[in-house]
Amino acid sequence: MIILETKNLRKHFDGVYAVDDLSIRIEKGEITSIIGPNGSGKTTLINALSGMLDIDGGLVVIEESEKLSKIKPHRVASFGLTRTFQNIRLFEQMTALDNILVVVTDRRVFKAVFETHQILHLKKAEEVLTRVGLWEKRDQLAVNLSYGQRKLLEIARALAMDAKIYLLDEPFAGLSPEMVKVISGIIRELKTQSKTVVLIEHDMGLIRELSDYVFVMDSGKLLAEGQPEEVLQKREVIEAYLGD
Amino acid sequence: MIDYFVHISILFSIYAILSLSLNLVVGYAGLVSVAQAAFYGIGAYTTAILTATLGFNFFISVIVGILVAAILGFLAGLVFSKFRGDYYVLATLAFNVIIHSIFINWYDLTHGPLGIPGVLKPNLFGLSFSPNLLFFILSLLFLVAVYGVSRFIAQSSFGRALKAIREDESALKVFGYKTSVFKLSVFVASASLAAVAGSLFASYLTFVDPSTFLLTESIFILSIIILGGLGNLKGSLLGAFILVLLPELLRFVGLPDGIAAQIRQALYGLILIVLMLYRPQGLMGEYKL
16 A cells, blocks of 8 residues: 655755655555655655645645645644654753653643643653663753764654654664664564654665665656665666766 | 832732743743733733723732733734744734833823823722732732742643744644644733733732833843743742842942932843853753743
């Protein structure tokens, strides 16, 4: 089943197309990687899919039923979609625990004032923080955590959303081998739970290791797609990365 | 001497209520508002009109003041919640100017610059709060109530969401929050609480006029919470204590009468500059503007 699809998606900045007529189809329960050289439009695509950038043309189709030409960011979660950010975006002056609690508690104002499920929410927060090894750091402000811990906290926040689709924008960038192991373990776990992962990554080793399917973008367009081994050996893909 | 301390304590209670209410918007939600004096004035004028002109009981006027401020706060907040950053400040500044102009120019209702005299003191089942000591106890009770409400809001999931708005509003949206509703709600709550301070002020002085509710008053309230600490309710109390007490202490320094007021203003400015340099999050704050 196709869980996420773009149809002729376009996004431009001052006339320059960052995403140009892009049509891709992402299978449910698979790990799909989007690769491409810097500036190829990968993060713009993720920002458009998560409603953080307005779409200039085309459609986003979620679970074959929601056909969206405009995505409001606050509705993204209700489609079962969540994300992490290329440049970490935590709620910096809040504790690690509060960074998680804020995404598990009620979004309706009245219910948020008179919260009644604190223990349940705390349990969920403990579960995800423990999974990434940050439970002991729960009372530290996010801003005071190390770079790696902050990356892990972003992953934990995404996990806490219990989403169907996880858009992970360079989750391994700048991490130690131990932390890479933790996050790749989490991504594999998500797959075993039939969750869909869309991964933006530059490390080809990890792409080979984790991906079921790969899309290659260049200058906002789809350059190639297919199984990782097959795609990574294509001449046009190698050229896009290394130049002519 | 006791009367003097009671007077200062009443002023402290009023400014502490104003500071607590503003801290919810500025310190928690990160929205820099300079409209607090407008809602302070709305509460004061509601009490003045209802008690002095129409003869209503003070406590009824407090409830009506809260409602009027909530409605106007809702209408203004609907517009404000579309802004952020500098534009938010400018929008609230404009609102304060507009409301102040209404106080001056809607003569039939507010008596313009002449103000409204004869505002009634609180009276509950025959117990009059006319003596200043009793009025102080009443204002302290209101302060405790406002502190309780503010604390409840700040410690709830709602308060946590406000902090997240302050930290990164667009990221929070992706996690399912319609942040404009949260911003609007806290603005309405803040406006309502500020109106309580206005009612107390009008009744305490038994008189209101527009000169109290100028933009400079909003900036003064903002200074209190910046000094005390943004995002910390106890900081609001401390800030109010210091900035209400400071001018009184300066009275004893023996400044020449002609320049005392100007020197006080200059000192406020100086304190804020020193604070911004060495402790930008305020004395007890957790968040820097």
